[in-house]
Amino acid sequence: MRHHLLALSLAIGLGIAGPALAQTATPSQPPLTALTKDSGTPEPAEQKRVHFDHAELHIAVKPATQSIAASATLTFSALAPTDVLLVDLDRNLPVSAISVDGKALPASAWSNPEGRLRIQLPHAVAKGGKVNATIAYGGKPHVAKKAPWDGGFVWSHTKDGQPWVGSAVEGEGCDLFWPCVDQPDGKPDLVDLYVTVPKPLVAPGNGVLVGVTEQGDTRTYHWRAKHPTTYAISINVGPYQELKGEYHSRYGNTIPLYYWYLPGEETQAKALFAEFPHMLDFFEAKIGPYPWGDEKMGVVETPYEGMEHQTINAYGNHYAKDGNGFDWLLQHEFSHEWFGNQMTNANWDDMWLHEGFATLMQPLYARYLDGDAAYYAWLNRLRMMVGNRHPVVSGQPRTEEEVYDDSRGGPGQDIYNKGALMLQTLHHLIGDKAFYDSIRELVYGRPDPKPGNFQPQYRTTADYMRIVDQVTGKDYDWFFKVYLYQAALPRLDVQRHNGTLDLRWQAPANLPFPMPVEVQVDDAVHTVPMTDGHGSLAVPAGALVTIDPHSVLLRDEPRITEFQQWMRQHRKAAKP
Known part of the structure; x- marks a missing residue:
């Protein structure tokens, strides 16, 4: 979707110039109603x-x-x-x-x-x-x-x-x-x-x-x-030239591959086209069968940055290199064949189901290609951009602009960044099997998708909450009610005294939040249950203590707030 805003946000947030976009003169035209x-x-x-x-x-x-x-x-x-x-x-x-x-x-x-x-x-x-x-x-x-x-x-x-x-x-x-x-x-x-x-x-x-x-x-x-x-x-x-090929799926079917590109770009086009099978293999292994395998995986070069047009994804990233080892825009648009085209939000209020999952697929894909360093680098960039000004989900029907426009009370970019980080926290909380089982049920409407045995799904936030409870056999409403329906993030209060580490969650609106917390004490990692939002752990005097050593908890962190405030001041001062 307008997920290409992610690149712009990354560029602004980290002070990096974004890619040039094709500009077209806009003629005088009557206004839209x-x-x-x-x-x-x-x-x-x-x-x-x-x-x-x-x-x-x-x-x-x-x-x-x-x-x-x-x-x-x-x-x-x-x-x-x-x-x-x-x-x-x-x-x-x-x-x-x-x-x-x-x-x-x-x-x-x-x-x-x-x-x-x-x-x-x-x-x-x-x-x-x-x-x-x-x-x-x-x-x-x-x-x-x-x-x-x-x-x-x-x-x-x-x-x-x-x-x-x-x-x-x-x-x-x-x-x-x-x-x-x-x-x-x-x-x-x-x-x-x-x-x-x-x-x-x-x-x-x-x-x-x-x-x-x-x-x-x-x-x-x-x-x-x-x-x-x-x-x-x-x-x-356009005056397109065509690359075509085939992908032999792990599910036994053969998927046609097509890329339409402009003349004079054959070398770059072939390099991008070579990424198609790797992306398909990743998504089919992690999520399930490509939903449109009897049609095609298609991409077309466009005079604008991109959009997840079903089986003909728009691509206008100018073959940019950014050190990730894959074309982030193509990969994000392609994610929407699962999260957007196969599984579609029933209302714009549930748009995080498209964008949160699709955004999470980028650090996961980076890990698949290049290991943990790439994975955590992606997550850290996403974390620096979480705004927390409005809840991700309002619980009421909304228009597209009411979701994307911060001035109209919408979560804006948080449906991407906060949505992805919330899902990463959920993944750690419920475990690998339950997490991917929940995604397959969400996307395909069944746990055993194979080509030809599923139909497109319309989904809501409530549907996914129900699915998570179903696959885990537990009630995780507390998790979603804090992360999706409240603007502020939960804060973890940490106190250390007399050989004891005291931990207490402070959730917005005083909601229950029994999120377990991992603590590393010297070389040993302990899990503190936090059943009622509070827990403690004995720690020896002089021990080195790290809270959340594997960076799985989405929480209010002063270092990030301070950085975001500094960036806003820096940008304001830089304006002529």
């Missing part, structure tokens, strides 16, 4: 009456005019009787015609004043019935000022002046360029995407390539994707 600008606004009852079966999208991309000409045939099953269809679509893409079940509607049968297209059906649809609507629309889609931090199209050019186009709409939602249900749980079961582009441009897309047809000076790419995340449908157009 409040409804279109925010993804995940309260879903009207009319949308809840139907299930989204299929979207057939025909989008002609016209770089010369920075416009699209499009039609969408949407098929729904009625969960309850309905005489209306509501879909989200930016009103700045005018609708020219609508037909329902093949019959044209008069213009008076639809309206779209605020970005939610209302279609009055010519007849009511009974529960269990089906209805399809074909919507013709087009115009100039909203242009992102600085994708992916804000959503829209990016109209750019390669070094030799050829069109290079991409879409990134996670923040504002799918309705920026196609009529959809702009909710995390609004996925269609199947999408057929036809993208028409001027020759000789190429249009990589989601899922499987069904075919390519040519007409005059254009060609049309037909892509088919199952259960795509709403904001993960993407448009990519």
Whole structure:
């Protein structure tokens, strides 16, 4: 998602310059309505009456005019009787015609004043019935000022002046360029995407390539994707060259690998492509089968930094080297094939389920490649960026912006950094087997995933809390209620006197927090139970004592607060 903010946060927090991003001039354009600008606004009852079966999208991309000409045939099953269809679509893409079940509607049968297209059906649809609507629309889609931090199209050019186009709409939602249900749980079961582009441009897309047809000076790419995340449908157009290969999975299936890159970058592209099998092997060993193995693992170079578009991850990291030994952006986006595309948060309030797990996968992957030094270096960087200004989870439905925007009470980057560190603490608390069992249940809905035996999952924070209790046979609500539902971190008070080490947790809101604490006394490591939030340990006079010697506890630490305050002052003083 907008996880590329992680790189920016790392750069700011550690005083390192970030990578240059592709810049595109933003033309004058009409403003978005409040409804279109925010993804995940309260879903009207009319949308809840139907299930989204299929979207057939025909989008002609016209770089010369920075416009699209499009039609969408949407098929729904009625969960309850309905005489209306509501879909989200930016009103700045005018609708020219609508037909329902093949019959044209008069213009008076639809309206779209605020970005939610209302279609009055010519007849009511009974529960269990089906209805399809074909919507013709087009115009100039909203242009992102600085994708992916804000959503829209990016109209750019390669070094030799050829069109290079991409879409990134996670923040504002799918309705920026196609009529959809702009909710995390609004996925269609199947999408057929036809993208028409001027020759000789190429249009990589989601899922499987069904075919390519040519007409005059254009060609049309037909892509088919199952259960795509709403904001993960993407448009990519450029003079791409293609690398392809195969990955033979430990689960017995063969996964197609594709990378579309710009001409002149073959050496760098091949080096990045060589990372694909290592990433697949890590995730399949740690988590489980790649969810889209019968489609592809695809990556496309984009004129913006990145986004987890399902089976066609956007990559714009300029092949940067940072000493980690792997491309952090590619690895993070790829994590979302499990944490975001296969397992999707049911509401934006649960967004940490995407970002916390995906962020944790980076230090774990670093350890897999290079050992403990790389692992702890990653964790330390994450810890320096935890903000603790607002709870990670509010317990109430929220929009995307309400989660990402600190000024609106959202946790912002804490869904990445605090989420990952909280999970690292949980991992140590419940043990390796229970931790990975809980992840498999969360992601696949079963403990024994194999290709073909699982379906995509919608999940909430409460679901994961229940799963952890289920796999451990214990009640860990106390853990999540402190780390996720409170802004402040628990503080560990440490006192040493008369040969005794006294430890006491001070949790926010005086909540119970019986978190065991490891203490190293000289060369021996002891675990203090802390059953009621308090514990003690006899220590000889003169012994060297280290609290939490393996750095597994996420807690309030003065050294980090002092560093963060110093960095804020340093940045403020550096401003002209």
